Amino acid sequence: MEAIDRQLAALLRESIGRVVGEPWEGPVPVEVSNRPDLADYASPAAFALAGRLRRPPLEIANELAADLTTHGASMLASAEAAAPAFLNLRLSDSFLAGLVEETVARAGRIADDGTGAGHKIVLEHTNINPNKAAHVGHFRNACLGDTVARMLRRLGHPVEVQNYIDDTGVQVADVVVGLRYLDVPEQGDEPFDRYCSDVYVAVQQAYAADESLVARRAEVQHAIESGEGELATAALETAQRIAACNLATMARAGIGYDLLTWESDILALGFWQTAFARLQEQGVIVAETEGPNAGCWVVPFGVGTVETEEGTVTEDKVLVTSRETVTYTAKDIAYQMWKFGLLGRDFFYRVWGEQGDGSTLWTSTRHELEHDPSAPRFADGERVINVIDDRQSYPQQVVYDCLRRMGFEAEADASEHLAYAVVSLSVEAARELGVAVDEDARKVAMSGRGGIQVYADQLLDRLAARIAAASAERAETDEAAAQSGAPARTRPSDEEAAETAERVATAAARYYMLKFGTTQEIIFDFEDALRTTGETGVYLQYALVRASGIARKLAAGDAIGPRPSPAPTDGVPDADRALLLRIADYPRVLATAAQQREPLALAKYAFDLAVAFNRFYDNTPPIVAEQDEALRAWRGGLVESFRHVFGDVLDVLGIPVLERL
């Protein structure tokens, strides 16, 4: 469905053409009015035309209003000019009734305009180093990436979601050393990833006390790099086990992937060698013979060396060190080339497993014998989006710039770093974790190495526990109320209650991660994150539960039923109109949120829409008891429209849809 503001802009463009005297090619601004008492939509177009026509803007607005009144067709009920020169537009009841009909007919999928069809996007997110449990910072990454992927898919883009797993770094070696040479006690029946998080912290401390361990780490790291031998196999197995835990954590929040890509496979399959050759051919990198980077292969960026307080530095970026190891950025260049299909090399693929939504998760493999010929074609993206925190903006830019220097300008332009600010801990949260905090500190950085972190599972567990307790309490009061005549409700089984609590926890956690702008640092606080009232994911689910309740009762009562029906003859009531206008705004909001890669915009919209429904709900007599059949049918249709559209919005946000709460 085309967004309302664009439909109106098309109408207004015609009007401007008639007023100006020739076809109008300039911009035609139309906005959702922030003055619902005056208008549904408004345009300030007359301001811009005033200078061009050298006439007072209000005069022009009046002419446009007059023209639209005669040419507005069935879409508009009124068009009026208002000082200083706004053009206020009111949609007609018949148009609103048509909206209800269309939203229901399309089961809420009104924002799917198909603009993205055929343009494959490769989107990478999560990317947790497989040596520890996911914390809320990783969770933010995954929520952002998953929601952006869902938004793009709803607009028709084929999106391939990849999760890059760096299983060859020192962090994995650290944990392997800790597992082998330290005896870290397990905490009850804690999951493997949580245990490894503890081991990781313990081994950091052990290095200081026992230097032989540092040698052990070098040994493990060497084995990992060579990919040969028992140590390398053990390291790989550990990494895979932890990665499986991380995937399970994300699956709790409905986050899945298409493909896992392992750094060890990138190394083993010689991705870097190919990229290296290309970089050399194109003269993008040079071998330094003097200066601070002597003996390295570097990308020359700066103007030579610069003297700073910290000593002599260069702005050049090292890709291969003097010890001939390949830096992360270098590997990322090869990986980025592969994503665009520029490398001329590919992984082998095998099935990793089935995911919660029934889709297949694939993984790369270096072994040709494991290759599954039924694997889909991966990579070859037209666009590549990397969801990585904003501290890595510089290395990301280096990667894209190297693509450009190699002659891949289009691909460099089609490379996007979705940079988001990190999650840190509030002073209260840090203290709750037993971390010593400075008096004047306002936040504490998370650190897997230092053991300062809130785990994603911990957040979900605490939310689920709180929600389960709240549900139990409600069930008690419901039963007490039923004693004194209120309608009885069937109490869910313990199993159902636990399942519901988990799904509500998902909603709360995901919404919390999205309610901050991507560039806004989240100061994680338990009091805010565990909230189940106010602007939360729970509020969203509750609004839908209310709507579902009405739909159920209307259907059970065998009344007119929730079919779209004409607007009431004495006009659409204000509460109904406000709700419907919100519903109708969905296509516009989704398009801009997706284009800006800003899930917050959709999350805020979802909240606003839920508010509109709750107001409608509370300020409208019970629909199921409505005696005026025409009005009951209209409102039943309106509720149905909300139910479908809002359900679709929640689906794009990755928030579970519940019938009961």
Place this chain on the structure above:
RNA sequence: GCCCCCGUAGCUCAGUGGAUAGAGCGCCUGGCUUCGAACCAGUAGGUCGCAGGUUCGAAUCCUGCCGGGGGUACCA
């Protein structure tokens, strides 16, 4: 030094060229005999960090400054 992000109500944050700057939380007040009160209605609370500039119009764009954070690794 250079680059990026942040600065809006007591707190946490939306709003990035349009009309009277909003929400949640917190404070105070009111509302469940009818669709689930995890809700709704209302009160109080703001020189939008500061100073210039552009514009019919600036929280929003430009310049300079102040405060906070991050980056500028032969770590990932």
